[in-house]
Amino acid sequence: TRSTRPQRLLKVVQKHATRGDPQSVISAIDHFCRHSEWAMNVGDEKGSILDSVVSELNPEKVLELGTYCGYSTVRIARLLPPGARLITLEFNADYAAIARQVIAWAGLEDKVQLVEGASEDWIPRMKEHFGIETFDFVFLDHWKDRYLPDTKLMEDCGLLRKGTVLLADNVICPGVPDYLEYVRNSLSYKSYYFKSHLEYTKAEDGLEKSVFLG
Ligand SMILES: CCNc1ncnc2c1ncn2[C@@H]1O[C@H](/C=C/CNC(=O)c2cc(-c3ccc(F)cc3)cc(O)c2O)[C@@H](O)[C@H]1O
Numbered sequence: 045t046r047s048t049r050p051q052r053l054l055k056v057v058q059k060h061a062t063r064g065d066p067q068s069v070i071s072a073i074d075h076f077c078r079h080s081e082w083a084m085n086v087g088d089e090k091g092s093i094l095d096s097v098v099s100e101l102n103p104e105k106v107l108e109l110g111t112y113c114g115y116s117t118v119r120i121a122r123l124l125p126p127g128a129r130l131i132t133l134e135f136n137a138d139y140a141a142i143a144r145q146v147i148a149w150a151g152l153e154d155k156v157q158l159v160e161g162a163s164e165d166w167i168p169r170m171k172e173h174f175g176i177e178t179f180d181f182v183f184l185d186h187w188k189d190r191y192l193p194d195t196k197l198m199e200d201c202g203l204l205r206k207g208t209v210l211l212a213d214n215v216i217c218p219g220v221p222d223y224l225e226y227v228r229n230s231l232s233y234k235s236y237y238f239k240s241h242l243e244y245t246k247a248e249d250g251l252e253k254s255v256f257l258g
């Protein structure tokens with residue numbers, strides 16, 4: 045039977061990227077998705093904005109919702125200081141298996157904990173299972189109708205502290221209207237829109253950076 049797109053993406057990484065070189069993994073995926081098969085990675089243009097937000101914040105504890113093939117996991121983890129930890133949640137077993145191999149090829153497995161499971165099941169267990177009190181940075185890139193409920197769940201679980209940064213992908217395309225309305229109108233957030241383009245296309249998209257005010 046025909047391979048899946050994530051399987052073909054992993055093959056491209058293993059063929060064209062250098063083991064232990066995260067930038068070569070990122071470049072291999074971007075080239076494949078721009079010239080061969082589009083895939084829903086945050087991509088190079090929005091990825092540069094993600095890089096600048098992470099570099100400026102220098103977070104110790106990071107949560108990613110929706111690993112997919114691990115492209116943004118690699119982008120974030122490559123910038124983290126020694127001792128920093130990234131927990132990424134992915135509930136599709138096939139995607140999780142691909143992502144583990146992409147993350148390993150980049151040589152970043154020591155900084156990344158990929159948890160195979162649903163965000164709503166694991167967000168409430170961050171304290172007792174991972175010893176995480178609060179996160180410094182959260183990247184939201186999973187099902188778009190889950191950004192808002194999961195943000196409220198993180199608030200209720202006390203996982204956000206004064207200054208925690210939420211960065212949400214796809215706030216224009218496919219769009220997350222309920223989430224945007226919430227973070228832009230809530231007195232608990234200061235929100236900024238970074239205009240960009242949908243990965244590998246000319247369509248408008250953007251990232252929303254929301255700082256939790258406590
Ligand atoms: C149930 C909620 N909890 C979850 N917990 C853990 N993992 C989850 C969860 N939801 C979804 N996931 C995983 O996250 C990933 C889902 C991502 C959804 N993303 C999109 O739909 C998306 C879609 C587009 C897009 C844009 C324009 C188009 F024409 C077509 C597609 C672009 C993007 O950048 C996207 O991120 C998958 O790997 C899925 O298995």
Ligand SMILES: [Mg+2]
Pocket residue numbers: 084085086185213214
């Ligand atoms: Mg996305």
